[in-house]
Amino acid sequence: MFRLDELVARLGGELSGDAAITVRRVATLDQAGDGDLAFVANRKYLSRLQGSAASAVIVAPDVRPLVEGRPCIVTGDPYLYFARVAQLFHPAPVARPGIHPLAAVVSRVPASVEIGPGASIDEDVVIGEDVIVGAGCHIGRGVRIGRGTRLAPRVTIQHGCIVGEDCIIHSGAVIGADGFGFAREKGGGWVKIPQVGRVVIGNDVEIGANTTIDRGALDDTVIGDGCKLDNLIQIAHNVRIGERTAIAGCVGVAGSTTIGARCMIGGQAGIIGHLSICDDVVVSAGTLVSKSITRPGVYTASLPVQPHAEWIRNFAHLRHLDALVGRVRSLENQQVGPDDRNPG
Template identity: 65%
Template sequence: MASMRIDEIVGRLGGELLGAPDTLIRALAPLESAGPEDISFLANPKYRKQLDTTAAAAVIVSGGLTPPPGKTYIVCDSPYLYFARVAQLLHPESLPAPGVAASACVQSVIPASTCVEAGAHIAESVVLGEHVFVGAGTVVGRGVQIGRGTRLHANVTIYADCEIGSDCRIHSGAVIGADGFGYAREKDGRWVKIPQSGRVVIGNEVEIGANTTIDRGAMDDTVIADGVKLDNQIQIAHNVKIGAMTAIAGCVGIAGSTRIGARCMIGGQAGIIGHLDITDDVVVSAGTLVTKSIRKPGVYTANLPLQPHGDWVREFSHLRHLDAMAARIRELEKRLDKGDTSS
């Protein structure tokens, strides 16, 4: 981990510096636990009081805020984004030393800059860019193409003929290119497997979390565009298309042939059924089940808020009787129309 003076940080990232320019920053920390060599940030105004008590050496704040005196501040438009960039400065990514471990199996010609760790397997006809990292136990199937600077952490599996762009990060346990869930049914109930002949095509600067699975296409390709960020334990079915810079949180399931636009955000445990179209700039709240296409940008929610169990049971009981209540209301309306006011 690097350490930097606060004026060096501002010199590289911009912003307005208030306070001592020689303040040394060694680490990042939340406001409530930061120490005298830490930098923190305030993005949510409801935590404003923590500025009075934090021991942080410096705090990143937004314009228009009047911070208490006696500390060092960086004023910028987006404190959380600025904090992320400071984190990159203090935690630069190290490049693994090139070389192939003795226990690795490499059946293709690869660049000298490649790092292949113990127990990894690279099949024939694989094409790697410069500075690719292949972690321990990772399997790269026949005919796979991987762009420059991409990192496959330990125990990743890339099935045959898939394509991965440059500067991607794929975390442990991810499986790229397994067969999609495609079957036809006989009259007697038996299932006939449909060969999955497509690929998975992943763009540049994509990050894929641990144990996330992306199925290959049935005939066409499954496509993950540039800049997409996928959390852990996501299931993406065959022929799904995900647009550039979309972010999807953990435990989301996306059924086959759905198309998701650019810059969307999908909350954790959301479910999206198959053959839907979701336009650009859509936000789907956590736990939402999407059952129809979304044609307009915006925030969409289809779940119940948390409440005490007894309240939920009572309200659900009312829901079960809505049909009977509606029928009674219609009958009362008919009687009122006829002038019958008797009970």
């Protein structure tokens, strides 16, 4: 539990009301009760503020007059402030040093490392201090893992890959599987191209459950510092992602594509191979990126949902769009005589 003045002393912001109010957790406006700290991150939820039972709220300066005497913390970004408060209430787990008797560990590891049951660590692996290796993880030959990184149960990191410091990799993630590389024979058969590159992951990277990042064919697949990858993402071989880029769930990035720094890729977007996306690009959910993007901004290439019958009618018109364009051009090219323009 924290007093409001303790939170402000740690995280900043401006305190209004009883500084001695103690809060035990953060909660939504609807679910908050006595002892809870709620937040208003969007003005569309203001109608719920008055009825909330929260002991205190986090608000922006323009919302402060609407709090009506309730203790509050005023900050320019309530959602960011909420995230930092939530971290105080729910600190990251620390390693419980030791190797479980059911783990198979060939390499030497620091005494501060926690290795769970069923984990396997191959030869020539280097693991930093305070690393957590969850139950059933596999760490391949020659892998390097930086200080403070946490692997949830059943993470696989294949041979030769590098993971930086303070990373979080969630269950089912596979780092360093072979990329999809084949050469086709004249008869239609496929010849596998050995994938001899690595996956190199920077510091402070989070990788969601069941996300796969393929190793490079020759060069490395690279994930920059501070990147955040959601669940069920496919990153193909030789992809390079710049620092602090965030990618939502079910995105697929095809091989040899470069994504810049500080980009945001919406859920179920698809990015075809061998493209380049510059820094500070936002790709909307469901968008197919089929050509390189050279200017920062927001890019969208998806249709909004609509009733099925309406979609059928619109698509019927779309099928005849080419013929319609031809008719318009034909009309534009018709020559009209002077007498026709001035019939009187």
